[in-house]
Amino acid sequence: GIQVEQSPPDLILQEGANSTLRCNFSDSVNNLQWFHQNPWGQLINLFYIPSGTKQNGRLSATTVATERYSLLYISSSQTTDSGVYFCADTPGNQFYFGTGTSLTVIP
């Protein structure tokens, strides 16, 4: 299977700050997705982004499939953004997840 590396592993931000999370893949990107796991354990799909850029409110994501990476931008962070962010891809029909970026936003 593919290897998925996420960076940074941990991030602490003051409320209002911006951040960039990165996901690198060992093979070509096909069906890249970003997820947020909130402190209660719920996993929410943020983006399905095999290529290009998408925006949803304060969040945006960019995938450069040819260079095998994706970036998640969080602007004007809020305490509700805290949690763990995962990226995942499916080279075939099997999903491979990174080990996540743990984000803590401090008021």
Next chain:
Amino acid sequence: EAQVTQNPRYLITVTGKKLTVTCSQNMNHEYMSWYRQDPGLGLRQIYYSMNVEVTDKGDVPEGYKVSRKEKRNFPLILESPSPNQTSLYFCASSLPNEKLFFGSGTQLSVL
């Protein structure tokens, strides 16, 4: 409301006692899958199903069984649970090459 429903939310059992975790989706999704989440390891796929009667192994299938007799249901079966299967389990579903939606999770403890 569109959702993936897992039951139970919490389960404590003993080694060797067969158990089933149910998963149901109401979005008519072809693709369904199971994952386990362990600290430091992220989510690892156990099994997935592309459609009714079609199932395939993921990265960590040992000790688990699944079946897909109906499109909406995809139960996870542990026929002889062991302590190393203590974990947080998630079911998920999607249309082909579209967003993956997760259930609320099942915290399993095997004593």
